[in-house]
Amino acid sequence: MGNDVISAAVLEGASPLFAPLEQVPCHLPLCAEREWARNAIALIESDASRSADTHMIRLPFAGLSGISVYLKDESTHPTGSLKHRLARSLILYGICNGLIGRDTTLVEASSGSTAVSEAYFARLLNLRFIAVMTRGTSRKKVEAIESFGGTCHFVERAGEVYDAARRIAAETGGHYLDQFTFAERATDWRTKNVAESIFSQMQHEPDPVPEWVVMSAGTGGTSATIGRYIRYRNLATRLCVVDVEHSVFYDCYKSGDRGLTGQQGSRIEGIGRPRVEPSFVPEVVDHMVRVPDAASIAAMRVLAGRLFPVGASTGANFLGLCWIASLMMAEGRKGSLVTLVCDRGDRYADTYYDDAWLKQNGLDIAPYVSAIETFLDHGRFEAPLGGAGFSF
Ligand SMILES: *Cc1c(COP(=O)(O)O)cnc(C)c1O
Numbered sequence: 001m002g003n004d005v006i007s008a009a010v011l012e013g014a015s016p017l018f019a020p021l022e023q024v025p026c027h028l029p030l031c032a033e034r035e036w037a038r039n040a041i042a043l044i045e046s047d048a049s050r051s052a053d054t055h056m057i058r059l060p061f062a063g064l065s066g067i068s069v070y071l072k073d074e075s076t077h078p079t080g081s082l083k084h085r086l087a088r089s090l091i092l093y094g095i096c097n098g099l100i101g102r103d104t105t106l107v108e109a110s111s112g113s114t115a116v117s118e119a120y121f122a123r124l125l126n127l128r129f130i131a132v133m134t135r136g137t138s139r140k141k142v143e144a145i146e147s148f149g150g151t152c153h154f155v156e157r158a159g160e161v162y163d164a165a166r167r168i169a170a171e172t173g174g175h176y177l178d179q180f181t182f183a184e185r186a187t188d189w190r191t192k193n194v195a196e197s198i199f200s201q202m203q204h205e206p207d208p209v210p211e212w213v214v215m216s217a218g219t220g221g222t223s224a225t226i227g228r229y230i231r232y233r234n235l236a237t238r239l240c241v242v243d244v245e246h247s248v249f250y251d252c253y254k255s256g257d258r259g260l261t262g263q264q265g266s267r268i269e270g271i272g273r274p275r276v277e278p279s280f281v282p283e284v285v286d287h288m289v290r291v292p293d294a295a296s297i298a299a300m301r302v303l304a305g306r307l308f309p310v311g312a313s314t315g316a317n318f319l320g321l322c323w324i325a326s327l328m329m330a331e332g333r334k335g336s337l338v339t340l341v342c343d344r345g346d347r348y349a350d351t352y353y354d355d356a357w358l359k360q361n362g363l364d365i366a367p368y369v370s371a372i373e374t375f376l377d378h379g380r381f382e383a384p385l386g387g388a389g390f391s392f
Pocket of ligand 1: 081083113114183216217218219220221222223269270271311313314342343
């Protein structure tokens with residue numbers, strides 16, 4: 001049989017060296033998976049090359065004397081949020097660790113933004129993608145995931161997403177990306193991350209080393225990266241993390257107890273968790289505050305009027321920044337403050353930007369809106385800011 005093939009090849013003038021592989025008694029393994037991985041990495045790299053870095057926006061406020069405010073606008077990534085960076089890192093991590101191959105179904109537990117970004121990369125690599133989310137997730141995010149060819153699987157409560165995602169990954173022979181566990185380690189903390197971008201964009205500002213960077217926590221990955229980077233670069237900047245209602249991050253920070261759990265999911269999409277996520281690294285956080293949801297949404301609405309519509313997690317970030325600014329002013333300190341725009345308001349038109357929705361959810365934002373406006377215009381930090389529901 002082997003001889004027949006070789007003689008046929010000789011008849012056609014081809015060298016017997018090119019006999020079919022299965023007839024070569026000893027040969028190197030076929031590397032289809034490695035070739036797939038190389039091609040996948042190249043696709044992800046060329047995708048990154050097509051995008052520019054995100055903007056750093058400086059916002060002037062008449063009331064904030066001696067304090068300059070900067071917003072790192074992570075909403076301009078191709079998938080609309082800071083989770084674009086995380087999705088790229090998680091998928092690179094999976095490929096480089098041999099956990100993702102050409103037939104792997106990707107599965108994720110998400111409050112939406114991460115799943116949108118992962119669905120984008122799954123489509124880029126021609127992989128199946130299943131998002132596990134709570135039923136309350138904003139319709140816009142569900143539509144975005146589906147527009148990238150992803151599938152959504154809904155559970156009732158925030159605490160159920162982890163087990164459901166693990167089960168679906170097992171059933172499909174897929175890979176659970178598990179942002180809450182892997183965000184901090186998949187992200188390169190020394191270079192090519194959001195922190196490096198922030199500090200290099202600040203370089204030519206009047207106060208190039210910010211007094212504080214303020215960020216909320218969902219996975220905790222972004223705050224971990226920023227906190228580590230500040231230490232690594234030996235900067236004087238400090239990191240304040242903002243937490244929200246129904247979340248256990250603040251209590252964990254105060255008590256050191258990583259076993260804390262909550263009964264309810266956060267109302268602020270993207271941040272606040274009912275368990276202490278593995279990617280939350282309190283050791284690199286210099287200060288934490290917890291703010292009422294109505295105040296976060298109020299700050300979001302104020303920014304919408306002065307910048308562009310942002311999401312509610314950005315409202316929490318901005319509120320935390322105002323808090324730090326008020327304390328700096330009280331102490332006569334000057335300098336720059338930085339926080340992040342995590343995503344835009346268009347995803348929340350039928351929730352945080354809908355007055356009827358606020359009313360249904362018992363959220364009265366009006367007193368906070370006027371107090372925040374007063375602070376930004378006149379520098380007076382008045383009740384209800386810093387009052388009931390605020391912890392620091
Ligand atoms: C994930 C997320 C955050 C929090 O970022 P982490 O790095 O996960 O802590 C904030 N806002 C939005 C909209 C998010 O999706």
